[in-house]
Amino acid sequence: MIQATPPSPQPAAAPGFASIDRPDLVAMVESQLQQAIVEGRLAPGARIVEAELARQMGISRAPVREAARRLESQGLLISRPRHGFAVRALSLKQINNLFEVRIGLEMLATRLACQAASEEQLAQLQARVEHMVTQAPRLGQAERVALDLGIHLAISELSGNDYLHRLFSNMQTEIRMILAFTEGSYRDPLLIAESHQPVVQAILRRDADAAQAALLHHLIEGQEHVQALFLSAQNPTTSPPQPIPPP
Known part of the structure; x- marks a missing residue:
């Protein structure tokens, strides 16, 4: 009787990753904002004006907003209803x-x-x-x-x-x-x-x-x-x- 040879195990499919062909704008905005906060250039309580920051950086508002959300999760910014983000003031x-x-x-x-x-x-x-x-x-x-x-x-x-x-x-x-x-x-x-x-x-x-x-x-x-x-x-x-x- 001819026994069938078991198929060779196939390598697992590599997880899909998107190619990166441009800098991570959100990370770059996050880094600049963080530096300004820890250096005191953005004082506690200072409002983060997304439109103005986006204009100065020459980008859209979306990366600024996402960077602000990241800094909020780190405890550097707070979100205020209808007023956007502001630098956290420690008590x-x-x-x-x-x-x-x-x-x-x-x-x-x-x-x-x-x-x-x-x-x-x-x-x-x-x-x-x-x-x-x-x-x-x-x-x-x-x-x-x-x-x-x-x-x-x-x-x-x-x-x-x-x-x-x-x-x-x-x-x-x-x-x-x-x-x-x-x-x-x-x-x-x-x-x-x-x-x-x-x-x-x-x-x-x-x-x-x-x-x-x-x-x-x-x-x-x-x-x-x-x-x-x-x-x-x-x-x-x-x-x-x-x-x-x-x-």
């Missing part, structure tokens, strides 16, 4: 809640970094701080904020805990909004840059207790400065807060 409670989570994550990251970071990684962290101190007086606000946040991100990465680093990374947009709000109120940019030194120097010594104490001082000082600025904005007769020298 004092939301700011304090963010700081509570940030402090908890960074305190853990700092302790873990003292244990897990290699000597080469610690040297790179030190170089980051030295670069920020050197460049702070001559950089613009957006660049200083990026360097500031880069140091904190680097510490979370040095923790060796990928889950912690991912959680902290997801908070960066809102943290940048707060830094943009506060950083310009300091008269001496060098003061902010140097305030990172005690934290990093303790990490270099792998002294977890000292590093956490310095970090807590650094973050609590920042939180109190934000609170004072927020209250000052609510009551214009209140004098703006003055920076406290770092430890």
Whole structure:
């Protein structure tokens, strides 16, 4: 008897993907809007005028509207009935809640970094701080904020805990909004840059207790400065807060 040869398995059909032959306009609009928000060029409460943005960018309103929806899902914009989108304004409670989570994550990251970071990684962290101190007086606000946040991100990465680093990374947009709000109120940019030194120097010594104490001082000082600025904005007769020298 001649047995039929079973048919060879056929390769699974490749999932269909559309060819990409032009830039993703929505992503490009989203990136520009996000940058303007985190740098403070679009202030909290500012209305997003789709027609005007589309005119400036030389595109239709559809990509602007879709980009605004994406930023709404990220918590940067809010949608108001019959008024379109506006930049989200954080309340004092939301700011304090963010700081509570940030402090908890960074305190853990700092302790873990003292244990897990290699000597080469610690040297790179030190170089980051030295670069920020050197460049702070001559950089613009957006660049200083990026360097500031880069140091904190680097510490979370040095923790060796990928889950912690991912959680902290997801908070960066809102943290940048707060830094943009506060950083310009300091008269001496060098003061902010140097305030990172005690934290990093303790990490270099792998002294977890000292590093956490310095970090807590650094973050609590920042939180109190934000609170004072927020209250000052609510009551214009209140004098703006003055920076406290770092430890």
